[in-house]
Amino acid sequence: MFSTLAVTILIYNLAVNEGSFVYLINDENDQLKPAEPETTIEELTTVKEVTFNETTTRTLSVTNDSALPIVEETFPNTVKFTNFTTEKGTLGxxxxxxTGCEDSLFCIHNTCQCAGEDFWKEDACVHVTKYTINSKCRNSFECSGKLLCLDGICQCSEEFIWNGTNCITKKIFGMQCYSQKECQDDLFCVAGICSCPDTYYLDKNKCVRRKDAKQECSKTEECQPSLSCFRQLCQCPSSDFWNGSICTLRKTFNSTCNSYPECKESLECKEDICQCRETDYWDGSYCVIKKSPGMTCSEQFECRNELHCLDDLCNCPDTEFLEEFKCLPKKVENSVCQTTAECKDTMKCRHGKCKCTDLEYWDSDFEQCFLKKELGGVCSSSIECQENLECDDDDTCVCKSSTYWNGMNCAKKLPSECEDIDSDKDGVYSVYPKGKSYSRRISVYCIMMGEKKWTVIQRRYDGSVDFYRTLPEYTKGFGRVDKEHWLGLENIYRISKDGSHELSVVLEDWGGFKREANYSTFYIGSGSSYSSGIGGYSGNAGNSLGYQSGYTFYTYDRDYNYCANKNTGAWWYRTSGQCCLSNLNGKYNGTGQTGIVWSSFRNYYSLKASTMMIRRK
Known part of the structure; x- marks a missing residue:
């Protein structure tokens, strides 16, 4: 007896009226019975296997001999069922x-088709007589052989030709031909051979039109006749131009033209005429560069633009200069220039401007330079006078205030202070302070600050010089002017006695911090007192010197109020009240009021450095 086995049978690609079935094999009568529920399946794909729960696979074969499925063989043999209803396939x-196709159809390459030259009409394959070339048709099935129904006419496709009985393949390059239509597309029948005409070349078995001028190329064969492949472009020879179809000889001077390439090399097409460029002229054979200034010429057109052919030379007129190929009027005084040639008359280009020479002056009325006038000459302004002369109120050229007439010329007066020194560098200079004569020369240290030139009268910074000295020493001065020093009361008096000087005091503490005290008025009196005149304070050090303005300069050997001895210094001490608020000539690194003191800056703490300097306002 068979044991009970579960069998699943899937039937595909059939329209099964009975649906899909799950059957059990009964071990008593070996009958297959359907299981519940039933499920209808339509148009499934074919699977012809039955799988038992004992993992045994058998092939299923199906027939439609009877109305109901009947088991003809049982496990373990092939299980066979009959009486299933199916639908046969139509065209395609x-x-x-x-057996899977309708009547009149054949299974060809797994597709239901009409056989041979039969064609499908309505619901069956129909055998008819095929139409020949140029016959009317409804579809390609009606046409014989390899003919196709194109636009309702039986004819060969583009890649075939009609040989009288059938469509045959067109001939390839090099094959014999009698007419153009025998050759493949893009080929021509030339001298009985399928090939390319002159304006085409063969590329990958096809005739490709040769390229025109200026189109990219890799070899000359790709270019139109008369063109050459040069630098990967189809080009005419340099003597020719491309007229749209062939290379033509370029046109010469004064010939009519439509575009630049038509003209001979060096010519260009301007106003429909082949002409030289503006920078060139025609010498009878070629365009040559127009001539520069100084070159020989016979005609005006040979010279560069704006030049003139003067005395057989290309040049600008005397009243003009050459700039960017143009002759321009020469420039007047103070005009911006790059070269002297741009300037009018005898002027020179100096520091980027047109200027008269040092011996001349510019007359704006006449717009020219005139020689400067000598001593005693009539003038309207000082610019008309020679060097060191100026025009006075009587309209006469005289020596400048800083010079004097020595019988031959205006000699420069000797400097009385640093303000008169013609230099911009700090250092030691010789000056001649104003006095009864200029015979006494002294050395001073000058600090040059642009337009302000200062004469140092006191400097301290390292304690190398003892400032606790007598009145004669302070009157004459002591120390080296390039180091620590006091210039001398008499020298300070002679420099500042006109009352038009200012004083600047520069202070520095031991921490490197600096302060300034500036006074717009400073002078000292004459005689033995050398009293001070100080006023107009400004700065950031505080006004600790104004307190002593108007007082006598005291030293320890002339000390009526004992302030010089008390403060171990020499200064303009007061005779009443507190001796001083400043004591810059005190003891270096002293204590209290005895040191280098400026009370409004660090109180009575002795400073590291001080500098006193004066200048004419």
Missing amino acids: AQCEDV
């Missing part, structure tokens, strides 16, 4: 053999 349906 998939099939495995002819």
Whole structure:
């Protein structure tokens, strides 16, 4: 007896009226019975296997001999069922053999098709007589052989030709031909051979039109006749131009033209005429560069633009200069220039401007330079006078205030202070302070600050010089002017006695911090007192010197109020009240009021450095 086995049978690609079935094999009568529920399946794909729960696989074969499925063989043999109803495939349906197709159709390459030259009409394959070339047709099935129904006419496709009985393949390059239509597309029948005409070349078995001028190329064969492949472009020879179809000889001077390439090399097409460029002229054979200034010429057109052919030379007129190929009027005084040639008359280009020479002056009325006038000459302004002369109120050229007439010329007066020194560098200079004569020369240290030139009268910074000295020493001065020093009361008096000087005091503490006290008025009196005149304070050090303005300069050997001895210094001490608020000539690194003191800056703490300097306002 068979044991009870569960069998699943899937039937595909059939329209099964009975649906899909799950059957059990009964071990008593070996009958297959359907299980519940039933499920209808339509148009499934074919699977012809039955799988038992004992993992044994058997092939299923199906027939439609009877109305109900009947088991003809049982496990373990092949299980066979009959009486299933199926639908056969129509035109174009998939099939495995002819039984899967409708009547008149054949299973060809797994597809239901009409056989041979039969064609499908309505619902069946029909055999008719095929039409020949140029016959009317409704579809390609009606046409014989390899003819196709194109635009309702039986004819060969583009890649075939009609040989009288059938469509045959067109001939390839090099094959014999009698007419153009025998050759493949893009080929021509030339001298009985399928080939390319002169304006085409063969590329990958096809005739490709040769390229025109200026189109990219890799070899000359690709270019139109008369063109050459040069630098990967189809080009005419340099003597020719491309007229749109061939290379033509370029046109010469004064010939009519439509575009630049038509003209001979060096010519260009301007106003429909082949002409030289503006920078060139025609010498009878070629365009040559127009001539520069100084070159020989016979005609005006040979010279560069704006030049003139003067005395057989290309040049600008005397009243003009050459700039960017143009002759321009020469420039007047103070005009911006790059070269002297741009300037009018005898002027020179100095520091980027047109200027008269040092011996001349500019007359704006006449717009020219005139020689400067000598001593005693009539003038309207000082610029008309020679060097060191100026025009006075009587309209006469006289020596400047800083010079004097020595019988031959205006000699420069000797400097009385640093303000008169013509230099911009700090250092030691010789000056001649104003006095009864200029015979006494002294050395001073000058600090040059642009337009302000200062004469140092006191400097301390390292304690190398003892400032606790007598009145004669302070009157004459002591120390080296390039180091620590006091210039001398008499020298300070002679420099500042006109009352038009200012004083600047620069202070520095031991921490490197600096302060300034500036006074717009400073002078000292004459005689033995050398009293001070100080006023107009400004700065950031505080006004600790104004307190002593108007007082006598005291030293320890002339000390009526004992302030010089008390403060170990020499200064303009007061005779009443507190001796001083400043004591810059005190003891270096002293204590209290005895040191280098400026009370409004660090109180009575002795400073590291001080500098006193004066200048004419």
